[in-house]
Amino acid sequence: MTVSPVTQKAPGWLALVGAGPGARDLLTVRALQRLRQADTVFYDRLVDEEVLELAPPATKRVFVGKHVGAHAWPQDRINTVIVAEALKGRRVVRLKSGDPSIFGRAAEELAAARAAGINAEIIPGVTAACAAAAQTSLPLTERGVSDTLVLTTARCKAGDPLPDCARHAKPGTTIVFYMSVGQASRVRDGLLRLGMPPSTPVTIAVDVSKPGARTVFCNISALPETLGQHEISGCATIVITYPKNRSGQISPKTTRSC
Incomplete structure (x- = not known):
């Protein structure tokens, strides 16, 4: 224009x-x-x-x-x-x-x-990442677990190559994916390829703060299947925390089931 x-x-x-x-x-x-x-x-x-x-x-x-x-x-x-x-x-x-x-x-x-x-x-307005954290009572950062927050998306402008959103995956990082439900398989594969443990916990917040709001938990390895099982295809925020322990290494946290 x-x-x-x-x-x-x-x-x-x-x-x-x-x-x-x-x-x-x-x-x-x-x-x-x-x-x-x-x-x-x-x-x-x-x-x-x-x-x-x-x-x-x-x-x-x-x-x-x-x-x-x-x-x-x-x-x-x-x-x-x-x-x-x-x-x-x-x-x-x-x-x-x-x-x-x-x-x-x-x-x-x-x-x-x-x-x-x-x-x-x-x-400014309350963004989906903050609203999802409030809905699930799970903080986006936590001392000794996650000291870096990344907001990203697996979608892009029409005609452009799909973004390498998995590149941010490092121990001590919480990654929040916007508008990425349709790219869940690619997100999972990219994160696993970079070394994220298959048992890493994922929080899926659907229709945050709305009457039909719901939360689904799974492991990163089961992300696409979980979205399909719960018929999640539209407005959802995917939150993945790649934790570290006090020595800076990956923490063997217990993962919640779907």
């Missing part, structure tokens, strides 16, 4: 607001403020209806969600409509599930807004 730069700021503004994992009481106070100020809200597929209800009744709501393999709203089109709306002098909220800065295409939307002279900001 090409937007001609302007020398003065447009009267409208754009806020990229993190809606969190689903539950509306996990929104930040600032996110709530921006929603209540909004003239127009452009929202994603995973944003809960209860969150949208926090905007004033007169606020225009526009669905710009994407489904895997069916992008009725490609990113360039989204950039165009949010910029056009703000240039009309409207207060625009781009409502994204989780946190806008984590796999949320925020950089592209900010660049489009700034090229058009629009005041733009990011309002």
Whole structure:
């Protein structure tokens, strides 16, 4: 998309607001403020209806969600409509599930807004990794077990080679995989190839903070089969902790069963 730069700021503004994992009481106070100020809200597929209800009744709501393999709203089109709306002098909220800065295409939307002279900001949200840790009561880091946290994905931009997400696997690391259910076999094979023990525990958090939330446990060796057994095919966060003991070596922790 090409937007001609302007020398003065447009009267409208754009806020990229993190809606969190689903539950509306996990929104930040600032996110709530921006929603209540909004003239127009452009929202994603995973944003809960209860969150949208926090905007004033007169606020225009526009669905710009994407489904895997069916992008009725490609990113360039989204950039165009949010910029056009703000240039009309409207207060625009781009409502994204989780946190806008984590796999949320925020950089592209900010660049489009700034090229058009629009005041733009990011309002952080509770990301899936943190929400999954809260749902399962399993910390993402723990002294003597895991001192490094990696957020990654096994998916990529269409046309690009699939990312080598397994490269981060080292003792003392917790790896959280976003949008990776469909690549579970590749994730498992890559981690095992790098030396991760087959018994390494995996936590699968499904529909985090939503009414249908559930948690499934398994070993890394059984990850694809476990996802299939529990019919998990959509929104799920995969958390793998590769522990170490006090000497810095792999800890022989007991693994939970599926």
